[in-house]
Amino acid sequence: MAARASPATSLSRWRMCGTAAVRVRLVCAVLCVMCVLCSGGVRAGLYSESDQVAILSPDNVDAVLFNSPSAALLEFYASWCGHCVAFSPVWKKLALDIKEWKLAVYLAAIDCADESNRAVCVRFGITGYPSLRFLPAFSSNDSTGEDLRGFSRDVAGLRHLIIDKLESHKHPGPPACPPLEKTSAREIDSYVENSRGQNLALVFEEDDSYVGREVILDLLQYENITVRRVLRSEEELVSRLSVTDFPSVYLYKTHTNFTRLPVLKEARAFYSYALQRLPGVVREGKPRPEVSDFIRNETEEQWRPFNKTRVYMSDLESALHYSLRVELASHLVISGEALIALRGYVSVLDKYFPGRPPVKNALKAVNDWLQKQKVTSINYSDFREALDTTSADSYLPKAVRWMGCQGSKQHYRGYPCAMWTLFHTLTVQALETESKDPQEVLQAMRRYVSSFFGCRPCAVHFKNMAQESMDNVNSLRAAVLWLWSRHNRVNARLAGELSEDPHFPKVQWPPPDLCPACHSLKPGGEHTWLQDEVLAFLRNYYSAQHLLHDFLSDDIAPPLTERRKAREAVPVQEQEAGGEVEEEEMVEEVDGAPQDEKSASEALPRKPSIVGLRLRQFREDIVDLDSFIVQHYKAKAPLKRQDTEDEQHVRRTKRDLAAQEVEGLALEMEAEPEPYGHSRSTRWMFVLSVGFSRLDVSLCVTLYLLSTLCIVAMCLYFRVKRRQRRTKVALP
Numbered sequence: 001m002a003a004r005a006s007p008a009t010s011l012s013r014w015r016m017c018g019t020a021a022v023r024v025r026l027v028c029a030v031l032c033v034m035c036v037l038c039s040g041g042v043r044a045g046l047y048s049e050s051d052q053v054a055i056l057s058p059d060n061v062d063a064v065l066f067n068s069p070s071a072a073l074l075e076f077y078a079s080w081c082g083h084c085v086a087f088s089p090v091w092k093k094l095a096l097d098i099k100e101w102k103l104a105v106y107l108a109a110i111d112c113a114d115e116s117n118r119a120v121c122v123r124f125g126i127t128g129y130p131s132l133r134f135l136p137a138f139s140s141n142d143s144t145g146e147d148l149r150g151f152s153r154d155v156a157g158l159r160h161l162i163i164d165k166l167e168s169h170k171h172p173g174p175p176a177c178p179p180l181e182k183t184s185a186r187e188i189d190s191y192v193e194n195s196r197g198q199n200l201a202l203v204f205e206e207d208d209s210y211v212g213r214e215v216i217l218d219l220l221q222y223e224n225i226t227v228r229r230v231l232r233s234e235e236e237l238v239s240r241l242s243v244t245d246f247p248s249v250y251l252y253k254t255h256t257n258f259t260r261l262p263v264l265k266e267a268r269a270f271y272s273y274a275l276q277r278l279p280g281v282v283r284e285g286k287p288r289p290e291v292s293d294f295i296r297n298e299t300e301e302q303w304r305p306f307n308k309t310r311v312y313m314s315d316l317e318s319a320l321h322y323s324l325r326v327e328l329a330s331h332l333v334i335s336g337e338a339l340i341a342l343r344g345y346v347s348v349l350d351k352y353f354p355g356r357p358p359v360k361n362a363l364k365a366v367n368d369w370l371q372k373q374k375v376t377s378i379n380y381s382d383f384r385e386a387l388d389t390t391s392a393d394s395y396l397p398k399a400v401r402w403m404g405c406q407g408s409k410q411h412y413r414g415y416p417c418a419m420w421t422l423f424h425t426l427t428v429q430a431l432e433t434e435s436k437d438p439q440e441v442l443q444a445m446r447r448y449v450s451s452f453f454g455c456r457p458c459a460v461h462f463k464n465m466a467q468e469s470m471d472n473v474n475s476l477r478a479a480v481l482w483l484w485s486r487h488n489r490v491n492a493r494l495a496g497e498l499s500e501d502p503h504f505p506k507v508q509w510p511p512p513d514l515c516p517a518c519h520s521l522k523p524g525g526e527h528t529w530l531q532d533e534v535l536a537f538l539r540n541y542y543s544a545q546h547l548l549h550d551f552l553s554d555d556i557a558p559p560l561t562e563r564r565k566a567r568e569a570v571p572v573q574e575q576e577a578g579g580e581v582e583e584e585e586m587v588e589e590v591d592g593a594p595q596d597e598k599s600a601s602e603a604l605p606r607k608p609s610i611v612g613l614r615l616r617q618f619r620e621d622i623v624d625l626d627s628f629i630v631q632h633y634k635a636k637a638p639l640k641r642q643d644t645e646d647e648q649h650v651r652r653t654k655r656d657l658a659a660q661e662v663e664g665l666a667l668e669m670e671a672e673p674e675p676y677g678h679s680r681s682t683r684w685m686f687v688l689s690v691g692f693s694r695l696d697v698s699l700c701v702t703l704y705l706l707s708t709l710c711i712v713a714m715c716l717y718f719r720v721k722r723r724q725r726r727t728k729v730a731l732p
């Protein structure tokens with residue numbers, strides 16, 4: 001990340017704000033005050049809550065800093081100081097890098113340019129920025145910490161500094177901090193005797209290496225694993241395990257039973273990743289992942305096994321359904337910013353969503369409709385009507401069925417997972433189709449999240465990230481990578497949080513086992529991403545051709561199958577329906593429709609009688625539809641149905657549907673609060689209008705009119721003929 005200030009100015013400012021003569025400090029202080037006064041005293045600091053940095057203020061400083069069981073590294077900065085601005089990305093990166101160490105040591109920051117913080121900065125005797133202080137654990141509230149002069153300006157250097165400080169920490173150290181010192185053969189032998197099957201990992205390293213201590217701290221929050229470091233000079237252990245590579249890691253059981261930890265590269269990031277994912281190793285305080293998590297009872301949506309390294313169309317379609325029909329539905333009137341957001345979102349969906357043809361047509365139709373609305377505000381109900389105006393070849397399934405986004409519990413994953421997936425797919429599609437505007441998809445996402453995304457804290461975090469750097473994205477490739485790297489930042493922040501599914505821990509993605517080529521090491525042994533490789537990987541992973549179509553919502557089938565039945569039944573219906581048929585088109589949907597069948601038809605006086613007939617027919621036919629739908633799916637090329645399990649699933653879903661009546665249609669939706677009872681009514685309306693598309697109706701009418709015209713024409717013809725014959729007969 002580049003510093004915003006140019007190097008020259010930041011350097012001169014740094015000198016000025018630095019630790020030079022007292023006179024300079026005075027000037028500096030005066031400048032500070034002037035700056036603060038000029039800006040009205042309100043300054044946005046350089047850090048936000050999502051940076052893993054504790055943001056200090058007079059109100060929290062006592063509670064956060066003093067008598068804390070963890071040590072702290074404090075940065076005192078002034079937000080106007082160019083050098084502080086230049087240093088802030090390093091501080092943020094460090095905070096993410098040592099997030100796992102938090103229980104032993106954490107980072108804090110305070111903006112001394114903020115007038116309200118001045119008392120705190122004065123109390124610590126701060127005169128130049130940025131200043132770092134190390135505050136040991138259990139410091140009393142008159143402590144001002146240790147001033148760290150000439151500290152390193154890169155992440156690795158700072159990390160090593162922190163380790164040095166922890167090692168030289170006076171007694172008592174942070175209780176959560178594991179022993180960092182080297183171990184010996186004797187110690188290991190006595191440990192193994194009492195370890196009761198715990199995992200033990202030994203990091204073999206050179207005497208001056210920090211890797212071992214870094215890995216020890218990275219595993220600090222994990223249970224059932226102990227990491228110790230062994231120096232090359234510890235000859236007994238080195239020869240016992242015949243170690244030749246330094247660094248390298250061994251899993252040690254007994255003095256004859258040990259294995260080398262397989263990793264892509266011999267470096268901290270790969271060791272930590274591999275050790276955190278060993279079987280039996282879990283994050284502290286997280287429920288232990290149980291196989292039984294996936295065994296669902298009758299009332300719950302069944303678990304569908306899926307390939308964790310693939311993207312499923314079903315997630316994408318479900319995300320569309322949920323965002324367009326549920327999330328948007330809580331905005332009765334959409335105007336201003338929200339309307340711009342909606343237009344942008346639907347427009348990129350229309351352009352780039354790599355969907356099945358009916359879905360693409362539906363998106364196109366609703367986008368065309370939106371383009372035609374030249375008004376400043378629209379009603380959600382009108383939008384919904386445009387979206388739900390379905391025909392055989394234009395239809396967005398009305399159900400949620402997570403596949404790759406299934407969580408081990410109902411409250412995990414699902415919609416937010418699918419939203420990420422959707423936008424990654426869209427950025428990749430924009431790149432593949434060589435769109436003109438590199439920011440189009442990102443801006444659409446930014447606006448959608450800001451105006452509609454139901455998780456408001458997420459929206460705030462995302463907005464901050466977007467503000468920081470989204471505007472700098474200047475190519476389609478950069479857009480794909482921007483979203484990837486920001487998603488990883490979110491992953492780093494959320495790792496270990498309550499919202500994390502224990503079966504799907506948040507990792508820096510793609511992990512080494514998924515994309516070995518994406519990872520590399522800098523000369524100093526720091527992990528780095530090879531962005532070209534990452535881009536190539538993403539282009540394949542999220543490509544349209546690579547999307548899996550298993551378990552797609554079969555919701556898209558009923559209109560087709562029903563249509564066939566409708567066609568067979570046309571003569572009967574034609575007589576019954578008569579001129580009323582045209583009305584069908586207008587009654588697409590009625591909100592708040594009652595929930596049982598009888599009152600449904602009673603409450604819809606405008607609904608032509610034909611609808612009641614269709615409803616009855618549909619309900620009788622439900623079970624028969626099973627096999628038909630399965631065959632239909634098999635026959636349909638783009639809807640790959642793979643094995644008998646799928647068939648069974650379709651059957652089961654259909655049976656459920658029959659058994660549970662209409663409620664079975666979108667089981668998962670029940671979990672989400674549905675504003676204004678949309679889903680129920682739409683489900684009803686869905687059943688009512690199944691198979692009765694506009695196309696059918698208009699075909700009917702056209703045929704009817706044509707045949708009438710034909711008959712009239714024939715009548716006229718014969719009448720004229722007869723007259724001619726009469727005249728002919730009369731002539732002679």
Ligand SMILES: Cc1cc2nc3c(=O)[nH]c(=O)nc-3n(C[C@H](O)[C@H](O)[C@H](O)COP(=O)(O)OP(=O)(O)OC[C@H]3O[C@@H](n4cnc5c(N)ncnc54)[C@H](O)[C@@H]3O)c2cc1C
Nearest residue numbers: 413416417419420457458461462484487488490499504509
């Ligand atoms: C815009 C946005 C902001 C959010 N902000 C927050 C927040 O502030 N706090 C909060 O608690 N939750 C937030 N969430 C939700 C959170 O990010 C996860 O979506 C949710 O916890 C579900 O996680 P998951 O395990 O399904 O994986 P997700 O993070 O949802 O990822 C889904 C899938 O995308 C793939 N993937 C993972 N990382 C990457 C990557 N870097 N690049 C490309 N593909 C990747 C993986 O296959 C993964 O399974 C946000 C969601 C969104 C869409």
Ligand SMILES: *[C@@H]1O[C@H](CO)[C@@H](O)[C@H](O)[C@H]1NC(C)=O
Nearest residue numbers: 197198199224278279280281
């Ligand atoms: C710890 O890990 C070992 C090795 O995988 C495993 O056998 C043991 O059951 C685990 N212990 C606990 C308490 O999970």
Ligand SMILES: *[C@@H]1O[C@H](CO)[C@@H](O)[C@H](O)[C@H]1NC(C)=O
Nearest residue numbers: 295296297298299300301410
């Ligand atoms: C099935 O799961 C639901 C939802 O978790 C729960 O309320 C219900 O009690 C469970 N039923 C049985 C028989 O376990």
Ligand SMILES: *[C@@H]1O[C@H](CO)[C@@H](O)[C@H](O)[C@H]1NC(C)=O
Nearest residue numbers: 306307308309310311546548
């Ligand atoms: C998942 O998909 C990947 C990539 O296509 C494939 O290599 C792997 O075999 C699949 N795994 C399973 C369990 O099907």
